[in-house]
Amino acid sequence: xxxxxxxxxxxxxxxxxxxxxxxxxxxxxxxxxxxxxxxxxxxxxxxxxxxxxxxxxxxxxxxxxxxxxxxxxxxxxxxxxxxxxxxxxxxxxxxxxxxxxxxxxxxxxxxxxxxxxxxxxxxxxxxxxxxxxxxxxxxxxxxxxxxxxxxxxxxxxxxxxxxxxxxxxxxxxxxxxxxxxxxxxxxxxxxxxxxxxxxxxxxxxxxxxxxxxxxxxxxxxxxxxxxxxxxxxxxxxxxxxxxxxxxxxxxxxxxxxxxxxxxxxxxxxxxxxxxxxxxxxxxxxxxxxxxxxxxxxxxxxxxxxxxxxxxxxxxxxxxxxxxxxxxxxxxxxxxxxxxxxxxxxxxxxxxxxxxxxxxxxxxxxxxxxxxxxxxxxxxxxxxxxxxxxxxxxxxxxxxxxxxxxxxxxxxxxxxxxxxxxxxxxxxxxxxxxxxxxxxxxxxxxxxxxxxxxxxxxxxx
Amino acid sequence: xxxxxxxxxxxxxxxxxxxxxxxxxxxxxxxxxxxxxxxxxxxxxxxxxxxxxxxxxxxxxxxxxxxxxxxxxxxxxxxxxxxxxxxxxxxxxxxxxxxxxxxxxxxxxxxxxxxxxxxxxxxxxxxxxxxxxxxxxxxxxxxxxxxxxxxxxxxxxxxxxxxxxxxxxxxxxxxxxxxxxxxxxxxxxxxxxxxxxxxxxxxxxxxxxxxxxxxxxxxxxxxxxxxxxxxxxxxxxxxxxxxxxxxxxxxxxxxxxxxxxxxxxxxxxxxxxxxxxxxxxxxxxxxxxxxxxxxxxxxxxxxxxxxxxxxxxxxxxxxxxxxxxxxxxxxxxxxxxxxxxxxxxxxxxxxxxxxxxxxxxxxxxxxxxxxxxxxxxxxxxxxxxxxxxxxxxxxxxxxxxxxxxxxxxxxxxxxxxxxxxxxxxxxxxxxxxxxxxxxxxxxxxxxxxxxxxxxxxxxx
Numbered sequence: 044x045x046x047x048x049x050x051x052x053x054x055x056x057x058x059x060x061x062x063x064x065x066x067x068x069x070x071x072x073x074x075x076x077x078x079x080x081x082x083x084x085x086x087x088x089x090x091x092x093x094x095x096x097x098x099x100x101x102x103x104x105x106x107x108x109x110x111x112x113x114x115x116x117x118x119x120x121x122x123x124x125x126x127x128x129x130x131x132x133x134x135x136x137x138x139x140x141x142x143x144x145x146x147x148x149x150x151x152x153x154x155x156x157x158x159x160x161x162x163x164x165x166x167x168x169x170x171x172x173x174x175x176x177x178x179x180x181x182x183x184x185x186x187x188x189x190x191x192x193x194x195x196x197x198x199x200x201x202x203x204x205x206x207x208x209x210x211x212x213x214x215x216x217x218x219x220x221x222x223x224x225x226x227x228x229x230x231x232x233x234x235x236x237x238x239x240x241x242x243x244x245x246x247x248x249x250x251x252x253x254x255x256x257x258x259x260x261x262x263x264x265x266x267x268x269x270x271x272x273x274x275x276x277x278x279x280x281x282x283x284x285x286x287x288x289x290x291x292x293x294x295x296x297x298x299x300x301x302x303x304x305x306x307x308x309x310x311x312x313x314x315x316x317x318x319x320x321x322x323x324x325x326x327x328x329x330x331x332x333x334x335x336x337x338x339x340x341x342x343x344x345x346x347x348x349x350x351x352x353x354x355x356x357x358x359x360x361x362x363x364x365x366x367x368x369x370x371x372x373x374x375x376x377x378x379x380x381x382x383x384x385x386x387x388x389x390x391x392x393x394x395x396x397x398x399x400x401x402x403x404x405x406x407x408x409x410x411x412x413x414x415x416x417x418x419x420x421x422x423x424x425x426x427x428x429x430x431x432x433x434x435x436x437x438x439x440x441x442x443x444x445x446x447x448x449x450x451x452x453x454x455x456x457x458x459x460x461x462x463x464x465x466x467x468x469x470x471x472x473x474x475x476x477x478x479x480x481x482x483x484x485x486x487x488x489x490x491x492x493x494x495x496x497x498x499x500x501x502x503x
Numbered sequence: 504x505x506x507x508x509x510x511x512x513x514x515x516x517x518x519x520x521x522x523x524x525x526x527x528x529x530x531x532x533x534x535x536x537x538x539x540x541x542x543x544x545x546x547x548x549x550x551x552x553x554x555x556x557x558x559x560x561x562x563x564x565x566x567x568x569x570x571x572x573x574x575x576x577x578x579x580x581x582x583x584x585x586x587x588x589x590x591x592x593x594x595x596x597x598x599x600x601x602x603x604x605x606x607x608x609x610x611x612x613x614x615x616x617x618x619x620x621x622x623x624x625x626x627x628x629x630x631x632x633x634x635x636x637x638x639x640x641x642x643x644x645x646x647x648x649x650x651x652x653x654x655x656x657x658x659x660x661x662x663x664x665x666x667x668x669x670x671x672x673x674x675x676x677x678x679x680x681x682x683x684x685x686x687x688x689x690x691x692x693x694x695x696x697x698x699x700x701x702x703x704x705x706x707x708x709x710x711x712x713x714x715x716x717x718x719x720x721x722x723x724x725x726x727x728x729x730x731x732x733x734x735x736x737x738x739x740x741x742x743x744x745x746x747x748x749x750x751x752x753x754x755x756x757x758x759x760x761x762x763x764x765x766x767x768x769x770x771x772x773x774x775x776x777x778x779x780x781x782x783x784x785x786x787x788x789x790x791x792x793x794x795x796x797x798x799x800x801x802x803x804x805x806x807x808x809x810x811x812x813x814x815x816x817x818x819x820x821x822x823x824x825x826x827x828x829x830x831x832x833x834x835x836x837x838x839x840x841x842x843x844x845x846x847x848x849x850x851x852x853x854x855x856x857x858x859x860x861x862x863x864x865x866x867x868x869x870x871x872x873x874x875x876x877x878x879x880x881x882x883x884x885x886x887x888x889x890x891x892x893x894x895x896x897x898x899x900x901x902x903x904x905x906x907x908x909x910x911x912x913x914x915x916x917x918x919x920x921x922x923x924x925x926x927x928x929x930x931x932x933x934x935x936x937x938x939x940x941x942x943x944x945x946x947x948x949x950x951x952x953x954x955x956x957x958x959x960x961x962x963x
Binding site for chain 1: 604605606607608609629650651653657658661662664665678680681682684685686687688689690691692693694695697698700701702706718721742745746748788789843844845846847872875876877915916917918919920921922923924928932935936937939940941943944946947948950951962963
């Protein structure tokens with residue numbers, strides 16, 4: 044069926060929720076990965092209800108039209124990019140909080156609510172939802188679930204998979220499924236909730252979620268910042284903190300290039316050449332004592348250490364880490380990568396990054412969520428944006444990334460700790476999964492979506 | 504193919520690992536649910552290696568013979584019961600710990616190791632694996648994973664799903680898949696590890712697992728025991744503890760019939776008629792202060808409270824709860840049920856249990872993991888065991904259980920919090936999942952097992 048006929052059917056069913064303005068179509072081509080789809084989608088549907096999503100998918104199934112679900116478009120792997128012949132289905136407008144239960148420590152939400160908006164509302168009940176991707180001010184809960192997002196607090200407070208009790212999903216044919224439980228425990232049948240978490244739009248459209256909440260943590264937040272002569276020493280110091288048995292809420296590592304770029308951006312005195320930094324926070328009733336213990340461990344590991352028991356001063360120390368992305372933009376265009384390795388392999392992974400830089404003549408400033416072994420190497424390059432402001436990474440950058448991915452796999456790690464596969468990493472997926480598992484996963488998507496209209500060309 | 508031919512092929516491939524002794528075949532018919540399969544399996548294969556499991560499944564696939572995987576046979580839903588025409592595949596003998604990494608807080612184990620044996624070995628490294636089903640001294644890690652087991656500590660320390668990084672699984676056709684990660688974070692493709700957890704032998708045979716460990720919790724263990732005039736007041740008191748924001752490690756509730764039976768068994772003074780009890784433990788550096796806070800909450804909720812800061816005295820208090828199963832055996836034969844409801848619905852669920860007792864003239868002593876809303880109603884009946892010592896629950900007991908299951912679902916709960924569906928609850932599964940999800944789950948099992956030879960007749 045022609046694109047025009049599909050759009051006509053969408054308009055008939057969904058009226059002015061169907062947007063074909065050039066600006067909307069161009070926006071739907073790209074997320075924040077730097078990658079954009081070839082061509083533009085045929086329409087953006089701004090769904091306002093579950094019924095809108097169902098209507099869109101029924102038309103998509105009847106016409107064999109691919110559907111790419113989109114939240115706030117902050118993904119870093121191209122998973123929400125919609126291209127020629129596709130419908131971009133935005134659930135950003137479905138942003139209500141339907142229920143908050145302090146006694147059951149759960150909330151029921153629509154997918155389009157921003158993570159930070161949800162947490163602002165939950166704070167009034169003394170509650171919070173722990174997943175805290177760095178994008179939390181601009182990314183949606185539905186997108187966090189669809190990508191299986193992580194964040195800074197994961198080593199102590201878990202990832203999205205640990206914080207979702209159930210999801211409501213519309214299948215390719217428009218049927219609505221309610222998966223999971225409202226209970227803490229529940230083992231009836233297969234755990235399809237976990238299967239949908241991180242499935243990047245390939246199994247269905249998430250139209251609602253029952254979230255597992257925590258009570259706000261009472262007590263202080265203390266912050267420890269420590270500089271080390273080089274990144275390997277800093278990585279070993281972070282391992283010593285983990286080995287000490289004290290569990291920080293946040294443990295961020297910045298290598299020399301990252302630290303220097305942020306200091307330049309913020310007009311701070313330049314760090315010593317080669318110096319790397321750990322920024323660590325503790326929280327809860329024992330935060331002060333834990334921060335002091337960590338400070339001792341870091342000093343023993345060769346760090347120059349500053350400790351703050353003041354929450355605001357701590358935020359100033361952490362601001363250096365939070366300025367990473369703007370600092371990278373001052374260096375050029377960035378491909379943000381996301382490998383994860385066993386914690387013990389962090390020093391070796393930094394060695395591998397240095398090797399790739401040296402052998403391939405590329406600059407890869409790297410920050411890491413050191414408490415859980417998740418590294419974000421930033422590949423810097425120069426490139427002109429195309430007419431839509433989108434910049435593609437050149438081949439030599441992808442070759443360097445390939446080298447780095449394979450090193451992570453050799454160290455027992457994974458291609459992506461928290462960003463997802465999307466379009467950017469699908470060519471490496473079978474290397475990690477093996478061909479048998481890759482095919483099995485593909486067949487599972489076909490059970491949910493026999494026609495293959497949900498986010499085709501993504502992940503697999 | 505005849506059973507004799509299948510057994511001959513098994514013997515050819517696996518030699519004396521194939522056991523057709525009458526005792527072994529009878530044992531394989533039943534777990535600890537009280538239910539047994541009709542007839543006996545054709546053979547028990549005592550696998551000693553992954554290769555043994557693969558060889559068994561290749562023969563099963565070639566001959567179209569059903570395979571029922573078995574660990575220690577301590578399940579409570581009949582999931583491991585093998586009957587006529589089936590192979591019972593025991594992985595109990597695969598019980599090695601292959602790797603313990605304190606720095607990465609993980610262990611790699613074979614499936615047949617007992618939970619308690621694993622934890623004894625991990626304690627030497629200052630580590631533990633948190634899942635603690637009441638059966639932990641006699642149940643295997645593989646069985647804990649296959650059923651998605653829970654336990655007493657779940658509200659604070661999570662369930663099995665939260666404590667497994669990866670699983671190695673042999674598919675029906677004998678192929679070995681390595682699922683999951685050795686990293687804390689990882690979102691490459693679909694989360695098949697979670698799908699296998701709780702799949703009760705329907706997707707593949709778990710032959711290895713990478714477990715997420717915790718450091719042993721430093722500090723004290725304190726215990727609070729409180730009696731209340733009736734079970735509803737006790738349930739409301741447990742909700743008040745949860746609402747206070749203090750997180751106990753254990754919070755167990757016993758109703759009047761349970762408490763009276765245990766006191767009789769242990770020769771303790773009879774409790775006041777109708778009295779119910781909460782037994783609560785706190786752990787970690789703040790255990791003492793938390794126990795005192797909880798004691799105040801319980802007194803405010805109408806309880807008569809005893810607090811112990813002594814670990815051994817605490818174990819004595821908790822021994823009353825741990826004597827539940829032997830105490831039930833003094834009352835008759837027991838069908839142990841396992842509904843879970845949102846924590847706020849606990850008082851209402853106890854009202855429903857009282858209603859079912861009253862309307863149907865049955866006795867249902869009930870204990871609950873009150874911190875997470877998981878109740879174990881024990882239906883008591885008199886019945887003669889069959890020639891193999893197996894006792895089937897009579898129809899009027901199942902009718903009462905049906906009444907109770909439907910009440911749990913009405914309250915937003917689930918059929919099974921931690922025991923699984925097995926054979927005992929499959930007739931209610933579609934009631935909870937809905938027909939669409941039930942069919943979808945069934946189709947997913949077919950992707951793993953096209954012939955349907957893995958644990959047929961279980962779950963679905």
